[in-house]
């Protein structure tokens with residue numbers, strides 16, 4: 001998939017499709033591509049399709065390696081580890097998207113002055129609470145807005161299914177008196193000046209909470225929020241502080257925050273991988289040594305959440321703009337039947353690279369991490 005075009009919906013030939021010996025209800029990536037979206041649809045990349053949902057607990061086991069694990073990987077264990085790893089990431093994709101439901105939404109004023117709405121989702125695949133961080137007032141959840149039997153107006157407002165703003169004494173979820181009785185509809189009535197910005201972000205406790213300089217996850221999360229808070233015209237440059245005051249004109253956007261820590265292997269296993277990295281492995285080798293795929297994530301939940309938020313092809317035929325350096329992600333989040341259309345990939349160049357080292361993360365580890373992403377994971381950092 002490394003030759004996937006950087007922009008728009010890629011149109012590559014499909015993999016060969018045989019649909020044999022598969023358990024009913026499961027398709028591999030090749031069959032998925034050929035049966036669902038026709039001959040122009042490229043097969044989904046192996047690295048992104050397994051497991052079909054994130055592991056419920058940290059997997060792993062005992063490793064019996066000598067004192068040079070990377071050397072071991074390149075010698076006698078290479079074949080077996082790679083075989084095991086390839087086997088464990090045999091692409092499995094449900095033929096349809098998982099069911100998702102937004103349970104609650106709340107307004108969050110942020111420390112940089114912008115405001116966002118945090119949406120908490122439940123789903124029928126895993127027991128995790130995945131999140132959507134929504135900027136701007138155009139993006140609304142259909143499942144949140146839908147009326148639930150027996151609920152009162154107060155129930156609706158408490159779970160965040162209201163238009164406009166909450167204020168003391170408000171009685172209707174549908175009408176915001178302080179907005180001259182305006183009645184905002186669902187997402188289908190929204191008009192976008194620009195396709196909304198979308199970031200699919202995977203949880204990283206170390207990079208987002210524990211100040212780790214091993215990766216750029218925290219920086220990417222901050223940058224995505226910053227771009228979604230700013231007006232459209234500032235998206236390509238470093239927005240000046242005064243742009244904050246113009247945020248109501250922002251294109252808005254959504255960060256889908258998936259609980260697939262450590263590229264899906266869990267925090268415990270990622271910490272083991274860090275120790276292997278300190279012993280000389282790169283990030284991919286470390287995963288393989290721990291008998292995990294290089295990337296154990298999947299994106300069906302993200303596609304389903306985007307669709308629920310009115311960012312699917314049914315509501316926005318002009319597509320979305322995806323903030324990522326990972327070309328595999330572009331096709332993966334479009335879903336088995338192109339439920340979401342990616343119009344454009346917008347790269348996320350590390351701040352240190354953009355500012356000649358003036359700002360951003362500085363560490364020897366981050367350089368190796370980014371180098372490996374480019375050389376082994378096909379990332380395009382431009």
Ligand SMILES: Nc1nc2c(ncn2[C@@H]2O[C@H](COP(=O)(O)OP(=O)(O)OP(=O)(O)O)[C@@H](O)[C@H]2O)c(=O)[nH]1
Nearest residue numbers: 202203204215260261262263270273283324325326
């Ligand atoms: N296994 C493993 N996971 C890591 C490591 N460093 C960061 N992560 C995880 O990687 C995930 C973030 O993935 P990235 O590779 O930054 O992003 P991406 O989704 O591939 O691509 P972008 O969209 O361009 O950021 C988070 O879940 C992190 O916890 C590492 O060394 N090993």
